Amino acid sequence: xxxSDSTDQPRxxxxxxxxxxxxxxxxxxxxxxRGYAAARLDDVAHRAGVSKGTLYLYFASKEELFKAVVRAxxxxxxxxxxxxxxxAPGPTMALLDRILAMAGEMIATSQVAIxxxxxxxxxxxxxxxxxxxxxxxxxxxxxxxxxxxxRGMARGEFRPLPIDHTVRLIAAPLxxxxxxxxxxDAVAPLDVAAxxxxxxxxxxxxxxxxEDAP
Amino acid sequence: xxxSDSTDQPRxxxxxxxxxxxxxxxxxxxxxxRGYAAARLDDVAHRAGVSKGTLYLYFASKEELFKAVVRAxxxxxxxxxxxxxxxAPGPTMALLDRILAMAGEMIATSQVAIxxxxxxxxxxxxxxxxxxxxxxxxxxxxxxxxxxxxRGMARGEFRPLPIDHTVRLIAAPLxxxxxxxxxxDAVAPLDVAAxxxxxxxxxxxxxxxxEDAP
Amino acid sequence: xxxSDSTDQPRxxxxxxxxxxxxxxxxxxxxxxRGYAAARLDDVAHRAGVSKGTLYLYFASKEELFKAVVRAxxxxxxxxxxxxxxxAPGPTMALLDRILAMAGEMIATSQVAIxxxxxxxxxxxxxxxxxxxxxxxxxxxxxxxxxxxxRGMARGEFRPLPIDHTVRLIAAPLxxxxxxxxxxDAVAPLDVAAxxxxxxxxxxxxxxxxEDAP
Amino acid sequence: xxxSDSTDQPRxxxxxxxxxxxxxxxxxxxxxxRGYAAARLDDVAHRAGVSKGTLYLYFASKEELFKAVVRAxxxxxxxxxxxxxxxAPGPTMALLDRILAMAGEMIATSQVAIxxxxxxxxxxxxxxxxxxxxxxxxxxxxxxxxxxxxRGMARGEFRPLPIDHTVRLIAAPLxxxxxxxxxxDAVAPLDVAAxxxxxxxxxxxxxxxxEDAP
DNA sequence: CATGAATGAGTGTTCATTCAT
DNA sequence: AATGAATGAACACTCATTCAT
Numbered sequence: 063x064x065x066s067d068s069t070d071q072p073r074x075x076x077x078x079x080x081x082x083x084x085x086x087x088x089x090x091x092x093x094x095x096r097g098y099a100a101a102r103l104d105d106v107a108h109r110a111g112v113s114k115g116t117l118y119l120y121f122a123s124k125e126e127l128f129k130a131v132v133r134a135x136x137x138x139x140x141x142x143x144x145x146x147x148x149x150a151p152g153p154t155m156a157l158l159d160r161i162l163a164m165a166g167e168m169i170a171t172s173q174v175a176i177x178x179x180x181x182x183x184x185x186x187x188x189x190x191x192x193x194x195x196x197x198x199x200x201x202x203x204x205x206x207x208x209x210x211x212x213r214g215m216a217r218g219e220f221r222p223l224p225i226d227h228t229v230r231l232i233a234a235p236l237x238x239x240x241x242x243x244x245x246x247d248a249v250a251p252l253d254v255a256a257x258x259x260x261x262x263x264x265x266x267x268x269x270x271x272x273e274d275a276p
Numbered sequence: 277x278x279x280s281d282s283t284d285q286p287r288x289x290x291x292x293x294x295x296x297x298x299x300x301x302x303x304x305x306x307x308x309x310r311g312y313a314a315a316r317l318d319d320v321a322h323r324a325g326v327s328k329g330t331l332y333l334y335f336a337s338k339e340e341l342f343k344a345v346v347r348a349x350x351x352x353x354x355x356x357x358x359x360x361x362x363x364a365p366g367p368t369m370a371l372l373d374r375i376l377a378m379a380g381e382m383i384a385t386s387q388v389a390i391x392x393x394x395x396x397x398x399x400x401x402x403x404x405x406x407x408x409x410x411x412x413x414x415x416x417x418x419x420x421x422x423x424x425x426x427r428g429m430a431r432g433e434f435r436p437l438p439i440d441h442t443v444r445l446i447a448a449p450l451x452x453x454x455x456x457x458x459x460x461d462a463v464a465p466l467d468v469a470a471x472x473x474x475x476x477x478x479x480x481x482x483x484x485x486x487e488d489a490p
Numbered sequence: 491x492x493x494s495d496s497t498d499q500p501r502x503x504x505x506x507x508x509x510x511x512x513x514x515x516x517x518x519x520x521x522x523x524r525g526y527a528a529a530r531l532d533d534v535a536h537r538a539g540v541s542k543g544t545l546y547l548y549f550a551s552k553e554e555l556f557k558a559v560v561r562a563x564x565x566x567x568x569x570x571x572x573x574x575x576x577x578a579p580g581p582t583m584a585l586l587d588r589i590l591a592m593a594g595e596m597i598a599t600s601q602v603a604i605x606x607x608x609x610x611x612x613x614x615x616x617x618x619x620x621x622x623x624x625x626x627x628x629x630x631x632x633x634x635x636x637x638x639x640x641r642g643m644a645r646g647e648f649r650p651l652p653i654d655h656t657v658r659l660i661a662a663p664l665x666x667x668x669x670x671x672x673x674x675d676a677v678a679p680l681d682v683a684a685x686x687x688x689x690x691x692x693x694x695x696x697x698x699x700x701e702d703a704p
Numbered sequence: 705x706x707x708s709d710s711t712d713q714p715r716x717x718x719x720x721x722x723x724x725x726x727x728x729x730x731x732x733x734x735x736x737x738r739g740y741a742a743a744r745l746d747d748v749a750h751r752a753g754v755s756k757g758t759l760y761l762y763f764a765s766k767e768e769l770f771k772a773v774v775r776a777x778x779x780x781x782x783x784x785x786x787x788x789x790x791x792a793p794g795p796t797m798a799l800l801d802r803i804l805a806m807a808g809e810m811i812a813t814s815q816v817a818i819x820x821x822x823x824x825x826x827x828x829x830x831x832x833x834x835x836x837x838x839x840x841x842x843x844x845x846x847x848x849x850x851x852x853x854x855r856g857m858a859r860g861e862f863r864p865l866p867i868d869h870t871v872r873l874i875a876a877p878l879x880x881x882x883x884x885x886x887x888x889d890a891v892a893p894l895d896v897a898a899x900x901x902x903x904x905x906x907x908x909x910x911x912x913x914x915e916d917a918p
Numbered sequence: 919c920a921t922g923a924a925t926g927a928g929t930g931t932t933c934a935t936t937c938a939t
Numbered sequence: 940a941a942t943g944a945a946t947g948a949a950c951a952c953t954c955a956t957t958c959a960t
Binding site: 522523524525526527528607609610611612613614615617620621623624628651652655656658659661662663665666669672673674676677678684685688689692695696 | 736737738739740741742821823824825826827828829831834835837838842865866869870872873875876877879880883886887888890891892898899902903906909910
């Protein structure tokens with residue numbers, strides 16, 4: 063038996079404050095792999111290293127756990143993006159570039175890209191969740207992008223365009239990438255960064271006034 | 277009771293050849309409402325007006341029924357779109373406009389827009405279905421759009437652009453619309469046609485060589 | 491292997507119409523042994539010779555099954571007693587004797603005496619059941635006895651007494667016997683018939699006018 | 705911080721000797737409301753103002769706690785009744801009246817009337833408890849009443865009657881009242897005192913020799 | 919072909935009990 | 940003594956699938 067190093071903790075070590083996050087992380091894995099309905103709480107518990115009963119100390123039901131996963135995954139990233147966009151100086155297109163790049167990297171490398179797929183898949187069964195996601199996530203993303211567009215137009219950088227539709231058209235390839243990564247990537251992997259780069263090039267032509275008459 | 281001859285048809289004659297299609301139609305409704313996992317075959321049978329056992333005369337399992345729904349919903353529309361694109365004369369952008377309009381209308385009005393959501397949601401649980409859908413649907417859609425792009429470039433109508441990425445960027449708003457319609461439309465309805473129209477305007481700037489220097 | 495006789499039926503023999511009654515009978519046994527909460531539907535199913543799922547073909551929940559048990563056990567006996575009391579001629583005390591004897595025998599020999607105990611035990615958890623039982627059973631029993639009392643008084647056989655209380659005092663020893671049989675009989679068996687006989691003797695002194703001055 | 709001396713009492717001094725009684729009192733409430741099986745120890749702990757673990761410092765299991773509730777509720781009242789009956793002078797019927805009145809008031813106003821219902825409901829699951837209750841409660845109640853009957857007969861006040869049955873017939877309305885109060889009182893409240901008063905009137909006719917020939 | 923009664927494995931949830939602190 | 944986080948066995952209920960008719 064090898065000696066245990068100094069960080070060794072008895073396996074019953076109570077880490078009460080970390081538990082909810084550990085459970086949420088495990089749940090995200092399982093929901094990501096199986097979808098909401100097919101995910102088994104047994105698996106979540108096992109992956110979190112706790113018993114099934116422990117789940118219910120922190121989350122009242124599978125549905126509540128699901129909502130916690132959505133919140134935990136989305137909100138920090140959203141806040142990061144909003145901070146990025148808020149006080150920044152310089153050309154608006156550069157800001158938009160940075161936002162797109164950040165989103166692209168997140169989609170390419172992190173688990174959170176699974177969330178929209180999960181929410182969309184279960185929107186019919188959990189209308190309340192759909193409303194929450196629309197209000198707390200989609201509206202904020204759209205508001206963020208819409209603010210950039212308005213800023214660009216106000217500064218004469220962007221052509222006048224219908225904000226609402228353009229925002230959706232900016233976001234659509236991100237959504238598609240997130241979906242693809244969690245559905246068809248095993249069949250045909252997607253180079254998200256490259257796709258987003260081309261998206262950015264296209265957006266330049268669509269948005270910038272200076273592109274019009276080179 | 278006299279024996280009936282062989283041509284005798286009971287007046288409650290079941291249109292036995294229509295059964296599978298009726299079942300598939302009912303299944304599409306139910307899958308659309310609940311998602312694959314939460315859909316109950318009881319409901320499918322009831323909506324199709326048959327018994328649960330009858331389902332198994334035509335489909336070996338829930339999974340096979342699901343695949344049949346996907347095939348039945350997608351392939352006819354896909355063939356229609358391919359026919360539209362194939363032999364047509366005239367400017368490529370006009371062709372693309374027609375394809376987009378057709379897709380937009382389908383998304384706005386028909387049930388089939390639910391399919392991508394279902395496939396994406398269950399891709400993890402049914403990798404074979406994901407592969408099938410990628411091969412038989414996505415590849416063909418991408419091939420269709422890619423062919424148009426190549427045609428446009430060959431005729432000097434379109435600027436040279438990376439085919440593969442551009443195809444995805446053309447398709448992304450369609451996917452987003454399909455998703456939205458089946459997830460958040462109850463919360464915030466989407467005017468698909470208008471969104472696609474703006475998309476078309478943007479594409480004009482991105483694709484057409486003549487837009488560059490008016 | 492001994493030859494099976496002519497009544498032998500394949501074990502999958504469907505006896506669709508009998509199923510609910512078989513299940514109710516099994517459930518009565520299990521509820522009687524364990525009480526409502528401690529009764530396991532697995533046991534009920536096993537005792538009824540069906541699978542657990544089959545229970546749910548006929549009863550929507552454990553609670554509904556419980557109500558069905560109560561109804562099935564009580565109502566036939568109640569109707570029998572009411573028929574006994576209704577059209578009968580002769581002295582009222584003789585009628586009352588017959589009712590008491592019948593009740594005593596039922597308590598002594600049949601399963602149904604378990605029902606009041608079950609209902610009383612669960613009245614707090616199922617107020618609706620309590621209301622049903624009060625309305626459909628207790629009120630009818632009290633009405634039956636009250637009718638006899640009124641008849642006896644009208645005919646000058648019985649002394650004038652407060653109907654409502656007297657009815658309860660007539661019923662109380664029956665209830666006690668039913669409770670005892672299903673609680674303490676293993677510890678100290680009760681001779682229900684003898685107790686009821688003494689009860690009848692006491693009632694004679696209480697009720698009859700002719701006993702007063704022999 | 706100065707060291708406290710040995711007589712120092714923290715101001716939050718727990719009355720540690722009262723703990724078990726507080727727990728028993730809380731448990732009685734919860735058992736009364738829900739029945740044994742449906743009662744949650746969480747609720748008991750919460751109502752007693754202690755943690756769930758503390759329960760197990762004083763009671764080895766839910767079953768032991770249940771027995772403690774039964775003992776605590778019944779024995780003091782029983783002793784009170786026995787003291788009432790023992791040394792008293794005067795007519796036996798007056799004594800019996802007082803016993804009945806005391807029992808009636810207890811049933812009408814106190815929690816303890818819930819106990820017989822609980823014991824009877826769980827007698828099947830806890831035969832040992834049933835035996836204990838029969839031995840320590842029922843036998844003593846019957847002994848108490850039987851002693852009164854014997855005294856009355858010995859003094860020529862009461863007619864000769866079978867002690868054992870008559871005791872049960874005296875007790876039955878009390879049991880019924882206790883049951884009713886905890887089952888159907890919400891549906892149809894019972895005036896226990898009035899019922900017991902009528903019971904007393906009936907008993908007078910049954911028991912007293914002088915009533916026979918006024 | 920068609921039925922629908924029957925199955926039984928599977929899962930979310932509860933709660934008495936334990937035990938490290 | 941007291942806590943309360945953690946456990947895990949237990950159970951009601953669901954539903955895809957089967958099969959005798």
